[in-house]
Amino acid sequence: MTASPHTVAEMIRRQLEGLTPTERKAALVLLGNYPVPGLQTVAQFAKQAEVSNPTILRLISKLGFSAYADFQQRLRDELEDRLRSPLTKDVRPSEVTDGEDATAYSAYWASVTEAMSASRHLIRPSEFDGTIALLSDGRRPVTILGGRLTSSLAMQMYLHLRELRSDVHLIQSQTGSWAEHLLDVNSSHTFVIFDIRRYQDDVVRMGQEASARGAKLILFTDEWLSPLSAVAKHVFALRIAVNSNWDSFAPLSALIEAMIARLSALRWPEIKMRIEELEAARRKLDL
Template sequence: MDETPKTVAEALRQRFEDLTRAERQLADTLLSHYPAAGLGSITALAEKADVSTPTVARLVKKLGFTGYPDFQASLRGELEATTTGPITKHDARTEEAPDEHMLNRFAETVTSNLRSTFSRIDPASFDAVAELLADHSRGVSIVGGRITRALADYLFTHMQVIRDGVTLVPSTASGWPHYLLSMSPGDVLVVFDVRRYENDLVRFAEIAREREVTVVLFTDQWGSPVSKHAQHVFNCGIDAPSAWDSSAVMLVVVEALIAAVENLRWDATRERMEVLEDLFDRTGLLKKFL
């Protein structure tokens, strides 16, 4: 059973199939311009979505809010959360911290993030991304930001063993036009971006999408602005009893994806692994005890 949605966007996606035609039109508008579309007046939102104000009021009620002001308060809370820096985050956590060892607190939080994240991942979307990454006819580029570049590098290292045609895009934006130049329609761009979202990554994904590249996004529960340019989005819980957000759940999803792609390409991957092991032996890079 799905857990209670943590964001308005999650609630909209989770309940989309149960909405009326007009409500779906409104939901599409909200998700396409999230969260800004919901921060204006109810009349402005209705006009933007080309629906009636009673439709907005009905959708807000369906999402569990007492009214439009309550709905907007939730959106503003999300917006504040996405711009919170590590010092503010640490101070808030310190005030709330229970008398429990950090190991237990961290484990409990990450476990909750894991359950919540996996309950929301659409298996069909996950399988579609695995198929995209396994498709040898498609080039794959991977990029991360200031913190998430470690996750991008991790995915790249494994994908490089599984198949060729994989590129790790550096986090510095000055060289990105050269990488965009090499992207062709049908290629795949995997982007990692979590709160405080990076403007350069949004622009990079936008241009890649204009070049008919399929964008896959790994982001947090609130959703990077890159979402509007992505065909597939993995929203991962990043809460942690720390000044820093946790990458643990995102790493688990990445590892599950690596395993799926490896299985889809096992015969070819096995051959590459055998060649790689021989190269390790010849270069003497890895310690052998026998």
Template sequence: MENDPIASRLGAVYPELPPGERAVVRVLLDDYPFAALGSLRALAERAGVSPPTASRLFDRLGYDGFSDFQAAVRDGARDRSRLLEFITHRPQASESGGPHPGRPGGDTPAGAADPGAWSGVAGPEAPAGEEPAVTRSGGPGAAAPGGRAGARVSGAAAGESDGGAGLSSLWQAAEDLRAGLDGTLTAVPEPLYHRAAALLAEAGSVWALGGPLSELAADYLIRQLAGLRPKAERVPGSAPGRARTVLDLTASDVVVAYDFRRYSPRTARFVHAARARGARLVLVTDAWGSPLAAEAEVLIRLPREAAGPIAPLAHEIAVTELLLVATAARLAPSAAGRLAALDELTQTL
């Protein structure tokens, strides 16, 4: 977060602000950038001030109202590279292997900002068209990996092979992965899985697609779902193939779209065309909210916690697994017979 110009500016002007506007800045910086993404009223309530007081802050900063400030926050986050920032600003381990500031036993007081705990959005390898949500690492419930005794490599041995700083960053990423995954599984309520499963089980056909990264989750969904029921397909990649798919869609069909920042224009175009033919939408997206959210019959929104500096595909796969479990339960026992026949044919062929 220390590299974000908007956050830096908020911190710089803080001492000059009146008390009410200071309260707004504290809320923004404590939960940046997510505190800026809701309504002005919600932000004011969190800060304990009136909406006009909160609004004066953004006027003072030179924005054309709160919506202009929100747009600037979104644009700034879109330009940051989470992987690059991780590599550039990862915590540096001391030679003695002592605790790091901001961790238990470190020098940073409880509740103080830990710049190393923040990262930007999708790494430089992420293809254009998709970007995972901004993440704050080290969330509540983070646990050390390797819970069994002796599972960790000793500090001395690890230092000889990888270097203390590299090992520290690796374990932090593992802690973030575990905490983020726990948060994801907790955040999606069970009734939502059952609503999606009902659509997947009863649809005339199911078509899934995603962006450059999340298409892997879409592919996994279809590979497993095709064993449970017929007419489960990936959306073709070519424009002619997509056109033929849309041409035959009806109101009995379901599209499952995985759409994460940066949101894929190709995914949006297909979904809009499918919805125009009456198809229903199950959307899996992030905390920022895909532009397709308003069109979804079932909206599964993953929380903002992610797996350190790498795109959190594990979270998308975990949610997909639970969707499949709920669908399999709804399709039993017909799915059991289908799977048995599939196994027999697989051995024969």
């Protein structure tokens, strides 16, 4: 099974390298405030991107749309999905109310399995390897940030990564103190950010500012793409929609585990010594 790109944003991410400089400029403008520019007229989109009208039309043609109206309809459909909350998501009643609990459990498990399978095919090896290279570089401090719900994923990444290497930091405090984590940030820093639909403005602004200071961003997001995809070095846009009022973190969590496994395998002799030292320190504290 090979999953095709589901959103316009994912189509763009997959084709960025093959676009002309002007097409790429327009594409990045669209990603930077997705999907607003694409919902405007061709002329308005072109003016905002500072390119010509024909450039916009060539871009949407390369994305596989025969008409600008078709392109805009896809964006409108995505916008509706992107803004869904647990109150507005459609769940098939027969799969959650019909039969015994085991039936409902099996149906939910099947939907998560489908999301996991689709997500696996949306992970590009170059993105994965590039992320591993950044995270394994001990000279690069790593800062991790999640949102209101995705903070649990940020914590998962942090708890594993801090045992594998030094200089790993988790942002947990109130937004008002986040600025402290931007002090001294430059091109030698790596930020790992989790941001899924109904994207958090404070998380987005934090990522944008870190990027503006030169930090390399690794973004974990969903198929509708956080606005941070426009500035992130590596983007993992996975399927999170399942047959529930709530989205599933399972694909994102599995990707974190895959990265930790790869990092461990690449540097095991060094990591083994670090964990042995950690275990020795724990035993002393226990005593």
